[in-house]
Amino acid sequence: MAVRAFEGKEHAAAYLQYRVAPKELISRIVSYMKETTPNQFSLALDVGCGSGQGTIPLAPHFTKVVGTDVSPAQLEMALTNENPPNVSYRECPAEKLPFASGEVDLVAAMTAAHWFDREKFLLEADRVLRPGGCLALLSYTLDMELEYGDVSTTLNDICEELHAALHPFRNPYLETHSMKIYSNMFDSCSYPDKEWNECLRVKRVLPLSGYIGMVGTFATFQNLVQKDPEEAERLLNVARNKLMSAMKVSSLDAEVTVVVKYFYWLARKPL
Ligand SMILES: C[S@@+](CC[C@H](N)C(=O)[O-])C[C@H]1O[C@@H](n2cnc3c(N)ncnc32)[C@H](O)[C@@H]1O
Numbered sequence: 001m002a003v004r005a006f007e008g009k010e011h012a013a014a015y016l017q018y019r020v021a022p023k024e025l026i027s028r029i030v031s032y033m034k035e036t037t038p039n040q041f042s043l044a045l046d047v048g049c050g051s052g053q054g055t056i057p058l059a060p061h062f063t064k065v066v067g068t069d070v071s072p073a074q075l076e077m078a079l080t081n082e083n084p085p086n087v088s089y090r091e092c093p094a095e096k097l098p099f100a101s102g103e104v105d106l107v108a109a110m111t112a113a114h115w116f117d118r119e120k121f122l123l124e125a126d127r128v129l130r131p132g133g134c135l136a137l138l139s140y141t142l143d144m145e146l147e148y149g150d151v152s153t154t155l156n157d158i159c160e161e162l163h164a165a166l167h168p169f170r171n172p173y174l175e176t177h178s179m180k181i182y183s184n185m186f187d188s189c190s191y192p193d194k195e196w197n198e199c200l201r202v203k204r205v206l207p208l209s210g211y212i213g214m215v216g217t218f219a220t221f222q223n224l225v226q227k228d229p230e231e232a233e234r235l236l237n238v239a240r241n242k243l244m245s246a247m248k249v250s251s252l253d254a255e256v257t258v259v260v261k262y263f264y265w266l267a268r269k270p271l
Helices: 009-018 023-036 056-061 072-078 118-128 152-169 178-188 208-217 219-227 229-247
Strands: 043-047 064-069 087-091 104-110 129-140 145-147 193-207 255-268
Touching: 023 056, 023 104, 023 129, 023 193, 023 255, 043 056, 043 118, 056 064, 064 072, 072 087, 104 118, 118 129, 118 178, 129 178, 145 152, 152 219, 152 229, 178 193, 178 255, 193 208, 208 219, 208 229, 208 255, 219 229
Parallel strands: 043 064, 043 104, 064 087, 104 129
Antiparallel strands: 129 255, 145 255, 193 255
């Protein structure tokens, strides 16, 4: 069973505005592919591509990149990007990819595979990958850290409080920790050449509004919006005001360093 989420137009638009492209992770995927099977960079798929944040950074490395997603709203947003000519998008489920067996060099899923029917997706990825092709799954934990002068600890306490308030709205399909889902998928992958990394810290300097906007795209927050929009707005306002007060700033344009903790796994289909 897969779970449908992220499909509303407003959510898709916020996604495009606030989610950050994981360029460091894309570099690691490309270097892993160069180490294991050089010169095989014809076709990459970004499955569950959303509005294309991870799809476009793949473009310089492959002849052709296709972003796939079940959500027409997300794909509509993806098309508003300045997409390089070798990038295109297809509407399809992750569990049934419209590609021939052995046609694909890279199957990547960024912050998306936890929503899929994971067993079916892994079988489908194995089908479309060529021998020597690479599977790359990545995501991040929601407990992002903020760094700002000497008040980082205070900011992180505020963020933790916000996440604790949102946690009950986590979709049951995601169990308690996404990382466990990915490590179970990793364990179930029979490819002998594989790599697991539990924490790659990626830093971005963003306006405070960017961090708040990102929290607004989380599925937990969106679930709360569905159930109780006033409470969702109240929670975000409280966090926003506390953060601004701790930082002693009067504008959401004030910049803060956001530390995103990615986990990922890479695996090479045997030759
Ligand atoms: C959290 S978003 C991630 C988007 C993008 N990859 C990123 O890194 O920002 C998850 C995406 O997966 C898509 N999705 C969820 N289940 C899917 C499925 N079974 N097949 C294809 N796409 C799916 C959603 O529509 C959504 O766009």
